[in-house]
Amino acid sequence: MSHFRIYIPTRTLFGTGMVKELHNQQLPGKKAMIVISNGRSTKDNGYLNTVESELQQAGVETAVFDQVEANPLKSTVMAGAAFAKENNCDFLVALGGGSVMDASKAMAFMATNPGDVWDYISGGTGKGQTMVNKPLPLVCITTTAGTGSEADQWGVITNDETNEKIGFGGYDELFPVLSIVDPELMKSVPAKFTAYQGFDALFHSTECYISKTASLMSDMYALTAIENVAKYLPRAVANGADMEARERVAFANNLSGAVMTFCSTTAEHSLEHAMSAYHQDLPHGAGLIMISKAFYEFFIEKHACDERFIKMAQAMGMPDADKPEDFITMLVNLQKACGVANLKMSDYGFTPDEFDTLATNAKETMGGLFLANPYELKHEDCVEIYRKSFR
Structure with a gap:
Protein backbone atom coordinates (compact mmCIF):
# COMPACT_ATOMS: atom_id res chain seq x y z
CA MET A 1 0.00 0.00 0.00
CA SER A 2 2.91 2.40 0.62
CA HIS A 3 4.96 1.65 -2.49
CA PHE A 4 4.26 3.15 -5.89
CA ARG A 5 6.10 4.42 -8.97
CA ILE A 6 4.69 7.13 -11.21
CA TYR A 7 5.93 8.29 -14.59
CA ILE A 8 3.43 10.13 -16.80
CA PRO A 9 5.42 12.36 -19.16
CA THR A 10 2.45 13.54 -21.25
CA ARG A 11 1.78 17.27 -21.39
CA THR A 12 -2.00 17.58 -20.99
CA LEU A 13 -4.22 20.51 -21.93
CA PHE A 14 -7.61 20.12 -20.26
CA GLY A 15 -10.76 22.20 -20.66
CA THR A 16 -13.37 23.54 -23.05
CA GLY A 17 -11.79 25.23 -26.07
CA MET A 18 -8.31 23.81 -25.51
CA VAL A 19 -8.16 22.32 -29.02
CA LYS A 20 -7.71 25.89 -30.25
CA GLU A 21 -4.39 25.97 -28.36
CA LEU A 22 -2.86 23.24 -30.52
CA HIS A 23 -1.10 25.68 -32.84
CA ASN A 24 0.68 27.28 -29.88
CA GLN A 25 2.23 24.02 -28.71
CA GLN A 26 5.70 22.71 -29.41
CA LEU A 27 4.94 19.92 -31.87
CA PRO A 28 7.30 16.99 -32.48
CA GLY A 29 7.57 17.20 -36.28
CA LYS A 30 6.70 18.90 -39.53
CA LYS A 31 4.31 16.41 -41.16
CA ALA A 32 1.50 14.81 -39.19
CA MET A 33 -0.52 11.74 -40.01
CA ILE A 34 -3.96 12.52 -38.58
CA VAL A 35 -5.68 9.29 -37.57
CA ILE A 36 -9.49 9.24 -37.36
CA SER A 37 -12.20 6.58 -37.33
CA ASN A 38 -13.92 5.13 -40.37
CA GLY A 39 -17.16 6.87 -39.34
CA ARG A 40 -18.33 10.33 -40.32
CA SER A 41 -18.66 12.17 -37.01
CA THR A 42 -15.13 13.60 -36.88
CA LYS A 43 -15.56 15.14 -40.32
CA ASP A 44 -19.24 16.09 -40.04
CA ASN A 45 -18.78 17.85 -36.69
CA GLY A 46 -15.89 19.91 -38.02
CA TYR A 47 -13.29 18.46 -35.66
CA LEU A 48 -11.00 17.34 -38.49
CA ASN A 49 -11.13 20.77 -40.13
CA THR A 50 -10.32 22.44 -36.82
CA VAL A 51 -7.29 20.24 -36.20
CA GLU A 52 -6.04 20.59 -39.77
CA SER A 53 -6.32 24.38 -39.47
CA GLU A 54 -4.50 24.38 -36.13
CA LEU A 55 -1.67 22.30 -37.54
CA GLN A 56 -1.47 24.49 -40.63
CA GLN A 57 -1.10 27.54 -38.38
CA ALA A 58 1.77 25.74 -36.68
CA GLY A 59 3.46 25.13 -40.04
CA VAL A 60 2.72 21.40 -40.06
CA GLU A 61 1.69 19.49 -43.20
CA THR A 62 -0.95 16.77 -42.82
CA ALA A 63 -2.14 13.49 -44.30
CA VAL A 64 -5.35 11.85 -43.09
CA PHE A 65 -5.79 8.12 -42.37
CA ASP A 66 -9.51 7.43 -41.83
CA GLN A 67 -9.84 3.65 -41.52
CA VAL A 68 -9.90 2.87 -37.80
CA GLU A 69 -12.85 0.75 -36.69
CA ALA A 70 -14.24 0.11 -33.20
CA ASN A 71 -12.05 -2.56 -31.59
CA PRO A 72 -9.16 -1.74 -34.00
CA LEU A 73 -7.78 -4.61 -36.04
CA LYS A 74 -4.21 -5.74 -36.54
CA SER A 75 -4.61 -5.31 -40.30
CA THR A 76 -5.68 -1.69 -39.84
CA VAL A 77 -2.64 -1.00 -37.66
CA MET A 78 -0.34 -2.34 -40.34
CA ALA A 79 -2.14 -0.32 -43.05
CA GLY A 80 -1.76 2.83 -40.96
CA ALA A 81 1.94 2.20 -40.35
CA ALA A 82 2.47 1.75 -44.09
CA PHE A 83 0.52 4.98 -44.75
CA ALA A 84 2.76 6.89 -42.34
CA LYS A 85 5.90 5.67 -44.08
CA GLU A 86 4.54 6.25 -47.61
CA ASN A 87 3.60 9.84 -46.73
CA ASN A 88 6.86 10.57 -44.88
CA CYS A 89 5.03 11.53 -41.69
CA ASP A 90 7.26 12.24 -38.72
CA PHE A 91 4.54 12.17 -36.03
CA LEU A 92 0.93 11.11 -35.55
CA VAL A 93 -2.12 12.99 -34.31
CA ALA A 94 -4.85 10.70 -32.97
CA LEU A 95 -8.18 12.52 -33.25
CA GLY A 96 -10.95 10.38 -31.83
CA GLY A 97 -11.89 8.00 -29.07
CA GLY A 98 -10.11 5.06 -27.49
CA SER A 99 -9.99 2.94 -30.63
CA VAL A 100 -8.29 5.71 -32.60
CA MET A 101 -5.78 6.47 -29.86
CA ASP A 102 -5.02 2.79 -29.23
CA ALA A 103 -4.52 2.10 -32.92
CA SER A 104 -2.37 5.21 -33.33
CA LYS A 105 0.05 4.03 -30.65
CA ALA A 106 0.50 0.74 -32.48
CA MET A 107 0.82 2.52 -35.85
CA ALA A 108 3.45 4.89 -34.44
CA PHE A 109 5.35 1.85 -33.20
CA MET A 110 5.09 -0.16 -36.42
CA ALA A 111 6.02 2.83 -38.60
CA THR A 112 9.58 2.46 -37.26
CA ASN A 113 9.85 -1.22 -36.28
CA PRO A 114 10.21 -4.30 -38.51
CA GLY A 115 7.76 -7.16 -38.94
CA ASP A 116 4.13 -7.41 -37.83
CA VAL A 117 2.51 -5.83 -34.79
CA TRP A 118 1.67 -9.29 -33.44
CA ASP A 119 5.41 -9.98 -33.22
CA TYR A 120 5.45 -7.51 -30.31
CA ILE A 121 2.33 -8.74 -28.51
CA SER A 122 2.83 -10.62 -25.25
CA GLY A 123 0.10 -13.20 -24.70
CA GLY A 124 -1.86 -15.59 -26.87
CA THR A 125 -0.19 -16.19 -30.22
CA GLY A 126 1.93 -13.03 -29.90
CA LYS A 127 5.70 -13.52 -30.21
CA GLY A 128 6.63 -11.19 -27.35
CA GLN A 129 9.49 -9.47 -29.18
CA THR A 130 10.89 -6.23 -27.80
CA MET A 131 11.06 -2.79 -29.42
CA VAL A 132 13.89 -2.27 -31.90
CA ASN A 133 13.42 1.38 -32.84
CA LYS A 134 11.83 4.32 -31.04
CA PRO A 135 8.25 4.89 -32.31
CA LEU A 136 7.09 8.08 -34.00
CA PRO A 137 5.87 10.72 -31.51
CA LEU A 138 2.12 10.86 -30.86
CA VAL A 139 -0.30 13.68 -30.07
CA CYS A 140 -3.74 12.63 -28.77
CA ILE A 141 -6.89 14.74 -29.09
CA THR A 142 -9.67 12.76 -27.48
CA THR A 143 -13.29 13.13 -28.59
CA THR A 144 -14.74 10.73 -26.01
CA ALA A 145 -14.51 10.09 -22.27
CA GLY A 146 -14.02 6.37 -21.92
CA THR A 147 -10.65 4.66 -22.29
CA GLY A 148 -8.28 7.26 -20.85
CA SER A 149 -5.87 6.30 -23.63
CA GLU A 150 -4.71 9.91 -23.91
CA ALA A 151 -3.02 9.49 -20.52
CA ASP A 152 -1.21 6.17 -20.84
CA GLN A 153 1.23 4.14 -22.91
CA TRP A 154 -1.07 1.21 -23.72
CA GLY A 155 -3.51 0.25 -26.45
CA VAL A 156 -5.65 -2.77 -27.23
CA ILE A 157 -5.52 -4.45 -30.64
CA THR A 158 -7.69 -7.24 -32.08
CA ASN A 159 -6.37 -10.05 -34.27
CA ASP A 160 -9.52 -11.03 -36.14
CA GLU A 161 -7.78 -14.06 -37.65
CA THR A 162 -7.27 -15.66 -34.23
CA ASN A 163 -10.05 -14.00 -32.17
CA GLU A 164 -7.55 -12.40 -29.81
CA LYS A 165 -7.88 -8.92 -28.28
CA ILE A 166 -4.75 -8.07 -26.35
CA GLY A 167 -3.08 -5.07 -24.78
CA PHE A 168 -0.13 -3.63 -26.69
CA GLY A 169 2.59 -1.25 -25.57
CA GLY A 170 3.85 -0.44 -22.12
CA TYR A 171 6.93 1.37 -23.41
CA ASP A 172 7.68 4.83 -22.06
CA GLU A 173 8.12 5.99 -25.65
CA LEU A 174 4.44 5.28 -26.36
CA PHE A 175 3.14 7.91 -23.95
CA PRO A 176 1.63 10.74 -26.01
CA VAL A 177 3.93 13.74 -26.00
CA LEU A 178 0.85 15.96 -25.88
CA SER A 179 -2.80 15.27 -25.11
CA ILE A 180 -5.74 17.62 -25.45
CA VAL A 181 -8.89 16.87 -23.47
CA ASP A 182 -11.54 19.30 -24.74
CA PRO A 183 -15.08 18.48 -23.54
CA GLU A 184 -16.43 20.61 -26.39
CA LEU A 185 -15.40 17.79 -28.75
CA MET A 186 -17.54 15.34 -26.75
CA LYS A 187 -20.88 17.16 -27.03
CA SER A 188 -21.91 15.21 -30.13
CA VAL A 189 -21.40 11.72 -28.64
Missing part, protein backbone atom coordinates in the same frame (compact mmCIF):
# COMPACT_ATOMS: atom_id res chain seq x y z
CA PRO A 190 -24.83 9.97 -28.59
CA ALA A 191 -26.35 9.18 -25.20
CA LYS A 192 -25.83 5.42 -25.26
CA PHE A 193 -22.17 5.74 -26.24
CA THR A 194 -21.67 8.41 -23.61
CA ALA A 195 -22.92 5.82 -21.13
CA TYR A 196 -20.80 2.96 -22.50
CA GLN A 197 -17.67 5.11 -22.45
CA GLY A 198 -18.39 6.52 -19.01
CA PHE A 199 -18.73 3.05 -17.53
CA ASP A 200 -15.44 2.02 -19.12
CA ALA A 201 -13.81 4.91 -17.27
CA LEU A 202 -15.61 3.92 -14.08
CA PHE A 203 -14.45 0.32 -14.27
CA HIS A 204 -10.83 1.29 -14.89
CA SER A 205 -10.96 2.94 -11.48
CA THR A 206 -13.14 0.41 -9.63
CA GLU A 207 -10.84 -2.36 -10.84
CA CYS A 208 -7.71 -0.46 -9.82
CA TYR A 209 -9.25 0.26 -6.42
CA ILE A 210 -9.80 -3.44 -5.61
CA SER A 211 -6.59 -4.51 -7.36
CA LYS A 212 -3.71 -6.16 -5.53
CA THR A 213 -1.52 -3.45 -7.07
CA ALA A 214 -3.44 -0.58 -5.42
CA SER A 215 -1.49 2.03 -3.49
CA LEU A 216 -2.11 5.24 -1.58
CA MET A 217 -1.62 7.19 -4.80
CA SER A 218 -3.80 5.00 -7.02
CA ASP A 219 -6.56 5.13 -4.39
CA MET A 220 -6.62 8.92 -4.63
CA TYR A 221 -6.98 8.85 -8.41
CA ALA A 222 -9.49 6.00 -8.44
CA LEU A 223 -11.86 7.31 -5.77
CA THR A 224 -11.92 10.79 -7.30
CA ALA A 225 -12.75 9.30 -10.69
CA ILE A 226 -15.45 7.04 -9.25
CA GLU A 227 -17.06 9.98 -7.46
CA ASN A 228 -17.12 12.14 -10.60
CA VAL A 229 -18.49 9.44 -12.92
CA ALA A 230 -21.23 8.47 -10.48
CA LYS A 231 -22.35 12.07 -9.98
CA TYR A 232 -22.06 13.47 -13.49
CA LEU A 233 -22.43 10.61 -16.00
CA PRO A 234 -26.26 10.49 -15.74
CA ARG A 235 -26.35 14.21 -16.50
CA ALA A 236 -24.05 13.84 -19.51
CA VAL A 237 -26.21 10.99 -20.82
CA ALA A 238 -29.42 12.97 -20.31
CA ASN A 239 -28.07 16.14 -21.92
CA GLY A 240 -24.98 15.97 -24.09
CA ALA A 241 -24.71 19.77 -24.07
CA ASP A 242 -24.38 19.90 -20.26
CA MET A 243 -20.78 21.11 -20.30
CA GLU A 244 -20.21 20.84 -16.57
CA ALA A 245 -21.17 17.17 -16.73
CA ARG A 246 -19.08 16.58 -19.86
CA GLU A 247 -16.09 18.24 -18.23
CA ARG A 248 -16.36 16.22 -15.00
CA VAL A 249 -16.74 12.91 -16.84
CA ALA A 250 -13.77 13.81 -19.04
CA PHE A 251 -11.79 14.62 -15.89
CA ALA A 252 -12.71 11.26 -14.36
CA ASN A 253 -11.74 9.51 -17.57
CA ASN A 254 -8.34 11.20 -17.67
CA LEU A 255 -7.70 10.15 -14.06
CA SER A 256 -8.81 6.61 -14.89
CA GLY A 257 -6.33 6.50 -17.75
CA ALA A 258 -3.49 7.86 -15.63
CA VAL A 259 -4.13 5.46 -12.75
CA MET A 260 -3.56 2.50 -15.07
CA THR A 261 0.02 3.63 -15.65
CA PHE A 262 0.99 2.77 -12.06
CA CYS A 263 -1.77 0.35 -11.03
CA SER A 264 -3.26 -2.66 -12.79
CA THR A 265 -6.87 -3.29 -13.67
CA THR A 266 -8.31 -6.75 -13.00
CA ALA A 267 -9.74 -9.62 -15.03
CA GLU A 268 -13.01 -7.79 -15.73
CA HIS A 269 -11.19 -6.34 -18.71
CA SER A 270 -9.81 -9.74 -19.71
CA LEU A 271 -13.31 -11.21 -19.70
CA GLU A 272 -14.67 -8.40 -21.86
CA HIS A 273 -11.78 -8.45 -24.31
CA ALA A 274 -12.62 -12.08 -24.99
CA MET A 275 -16.23 -11.10 -25.63
CA SER A 276 -15.47 -8.39 -28.18
CA ALA A 277 -12.70 -10.46 -29.78
CA TYR A 278 -15.39 -12.91 -30.88
CA HIS A 279 -18.13 -10.30 -31.39
CA GLN A 280 -16.50 -7.35 -33.12
CA ASP A 281 -19.64 -5.19 -33.03
CA LEU A 282 -19.87 -5.24 -29.23
CA PRO A 283 -18.82 -1.86 -27.77
CA HIS A 284 -16.21 -2.43 -25.09
CA GLY A 285 -18.06 -0.41 -22.47
CA ALA A 286 -21.31 -2.25 -23.16
CA GLY A 287 -19.58 -5.58 -22.63
CA LEU A 288 -18.14 -4.41 -19.34
CA ILE A 289 -21.57 -3.27 -18.17
CA MET A 290 -23.08 -6.65 -19.04
CA ILE A 291 -20.69 -8.63 -16.85
CA SER A 292 -20.02 -6.06 -14.11
CA LYS A 293 -22.65 -7.05 -11.56
CA ALA A 294 -21.72 -10.73 -11.57
CA PHE A 295 -18.00 -9.92 -11.64
CA TYR A 296 -18.04 -7.74 -8.54
CA GLU A 297 -20.53 -9.98 -6.73
CA PHE A 298 -17.98 -12.80 -7.00
CA PHE A 299 -15.44 -10.89 -4.89
CA ILE A 300 -18.08 -9.59 -2.49
CA GLU A 301 -19.27 -13.15 -1.84
CA LYS A 302 -15.66 -14.11 -1.08
CA HIS A 303 -15.28 -11.10 1.26
CA ALA A 304 -12.10 -10.31 -0.66
CA CYS A 305 -11.96 -6.62 0.23
CA ASP A 306 -15.17 -5.59 2.00
CA GLU A 307 -13.96 -2.17 3.13
CA ARG A 308 -12.97 -1.21 -0.39
CA PHE A 309 -16.42 -1.98 -1.75
CA ILE A 310 -17.95 0.05 1.08
CA LYS A 311 -15.71 3.03 0.29
CA MET A 312 -16.62 2.83 -3.40
CA ALA A 313 -20.32 2.81 -2.50
CA GLN A 314 -19.74 5.90 -0.39
CA ALA A 315 -17.89 7.60 -3.25
CA MET A 316 -20.81 6.80 -5.55
CA GLY A 317 -23.25 8.71 -3.36
CA MET A 318 -24.24 6.48 -0.44
CA PRO A 319 -22.50 8.15 2.53
CA ASP A 320 -23.97 5.72 5.06
CA ALA A 321 -22.90 2.58 3.18
CA ASP A 322 -21.78 -0.05 5.67
CA LYS A 323 -21.70 -3.34 3.76
CA PRO A 324 -20.00 -4.37 0.50
CA GLU A 325 -23.32 -5.19 -1.16
CA ASP A 326 -24.08 -1.45 -1.10
CA PHE A 327 -21.62 -1.09 -3.98
CA ILE A 328 -23.79 -3.39 -6.11
CA THR A 329 -26.82 -1.30 -5.22
CA MET A 330 -25.08 1.88 -6.34
CA LEU A 331 -23.69 0.23 -9.48
CA VAL A 332 -27.12 -0.99 -10.57
CA ASN A 333 -28.69 2.38 -9.72
CA LEU A 334 -26.11 4.13 -11.91
CA GLN A 335 -26.77 1.74 -14.77
CA LYS A 336 -30.50 2.41 -14.47
CA ALA A 337 -29.92 6.18 -14.35
CA CYS A 338 -27.91 5.94 -17.57
CA GLY A 339 -30.39 3.62 -19.33
CA VAL A 340 -28.01 0.66 -19.65
CA ALA A 341 -29.24 -1.72 -16.95
CA ASN A 342 -30.92 -4.10 -19.39
CA LEU A 343 -28.25 -4.74 -22.00
CA LYS A 344 -28.42 -8.25 -23.45
CA MET A 345 -25.54 -10.41 -24.55
CA SER A 346 -27.93 -12.24 -26.86
CA ASP A 347 -28.53 -9.01 -28.80
CA TYR A 348 -24.92 -9.26 -29.98
CA GLY A 349 -25.15 -12.93 -30.94
CA PHE A 350 -23.78 -14.54 -27.78
CA THR A 351 -24.96 -18.02 -26.86
CA PRO A 352 -24.27 -19.97 -23.64
CA ASP A 353 -22.22 -22.60 -25.45
CA GLU A 354 -19.51 -19.95 -25.99
CA PHE A 355 -18.80 -19.30 -22.33
CA ASP A 356 -16.14 -21.98 -21.90
CA THR A 357 -14.31 -20.70 -25.00
CA LEU A 358 -14.52 -17.10 -23.81
CA ALA A 359 -13.19 -18.02 -20.36
CA THR A 360 -10.25 -19.87 -21.92
CA ASN A 361 -9.55 -16.97 -24.27
CA ALA A 362 -9.59 -14.43 -21.42
CA LYS A 363 -6.82 -16.24 -19.54
CA GLU A 364 -4.73 -17.14 -22.58
CA THR A 365 -4.70 -13.62 -24.04
CA MET A 366 -4.90 -11.31 -21.00
CA GLY A 367 -3.92 -13.64 -18.18
CA GLY A 368 -1.71 -11.07 -16.50
CA LEU A 369 -4.71 -9.11 -15.25
CA PHE A 370 -5.91 -12.17 -13.31
CA LEU A 371 -2.88 -11.72 -11.05
CA ALA A 372 -4.31 -8.39 -9.84
CA ASN A 373 -7.63 -9.89 -8.72
CA PRO A 374 -8.17 -9.65 -4.94
CA TYR A 375 -9.23 -13.32 -4.90
CA GLU A 376 -8.33 -16.13 -7.30
CA LEU A 377 -10.71 -16.31 -10.26
CA LYS A 378 -10.68 -19.81 -11.72
CA HIS A 379 -11.84 -20.95 -15.14
CA GLU A 380 -15.16 -22.23 -13.83
CA ASP A 381 -15.70 -18.93 -12.00
CA CYS A 382 -15.29 -17.05 -15.28
CA VAL A 383 -17.80 -19.32 -16.97
CA GLU A 384 -20.23 -18.70 -14.11
CA ILE A 385 -19.81 -14.91 -14.41
CA TYR A 386 -20.74 -15.14 -18.09
CA ARG A 387 -23.65 -17.43 -17.25
CA LYS A 388 -25.04 -15.10 -14.59
CA SER A 389 -24.65 -12.13 -16.94
CA PHE A 390 -26.38 -13.72 -19.88
CA ARG A 391 -29.71 -12.38 -21.05
